Amino acid sequence: MAVLDEGNRYGQIQIEKKDRYCSDDIGVDPVSWTPDPFDLEVFTMPKSRPPYPAEYRNKIVELARAGRAIPEIAAQFEPTEQTIRNWVAQADRDAGKRTDGVTSAEREELTRLRRENRQLKLEREILAKAAAWFARETDKIPDKGSNS
Numbered sequence: 001m002a003v004l005d006e007g008n009r010y011g012q013i014q015i016e017k018k019d020r021y022c023s024d025d026i027g028v029d030p031v032s033w034t035p036d037p038f039d040l041e042v043f044t045m046p047k048s049r050p051p052y053p054a055e056y057r058n059k060i061v062e063l064a065r066a067g068r069a070i071p072e073i074a075a076q077f078e079p080t081e082q083t084i085r086n087w088v089a090q091a092d093r094d095a096g097k098r099t100d101g102v103t104s105a106e107r108e109e110l111t112r113l114r115r116e117n118r119q120l121k122l123e124r125e126i127l128a129k130a131a132a133w134f135a136r137e138t139d140k141i142p143d144k145g146s147n148s
Contacts, residue, residue: 052079060084061091 063073064084074081092098094105102110 057087058091061087064088 060073060077060079064070065088070081070084073084079087089098089101090104093101094103
């Protein structure tokens with residue numbers, strides 16, 4: 001049951017709510033739990049899960065170093081095989097047994113330095129804009145649009 005809205009200057013058709021379900025065509029009212037396709041909310045999965053506690057990771061690494069097979073550990077506990085392999089490799093780097101990557105302490109320092117660098121760049125940009133504004137206000141630098 002489409003109704004033409006006479007006040008609509010573009011002649012668009014307005015659809016009443018019961019037309020969405022086509023209850024007149026079928027002869028049966030929709031069940032109360034039938035989702036309305038126009039009112040659906042989109043739920044997305046989180047991009048990542050919270051990290052496992054360090055104690056839990058250390059116990060899994062100890063099990064792998066004790067000789068248990070990684071697929072067996074992965075089947076018994078939640079982390080995947082690759083996650084467990086990554087934890088063992090990182091533990092070896094932290095212990096000095098491997099040199100093919102950065103240690104956890106180095107990674108934390110890099111993260112801190114990158115954050116600090118980003119903050120300093122932002123502060124420098126703000127100060128440059130403030131200095132330019134103050135210079136224009138004191139008429140030491142003519143406006144860009146003037147021909148003087």
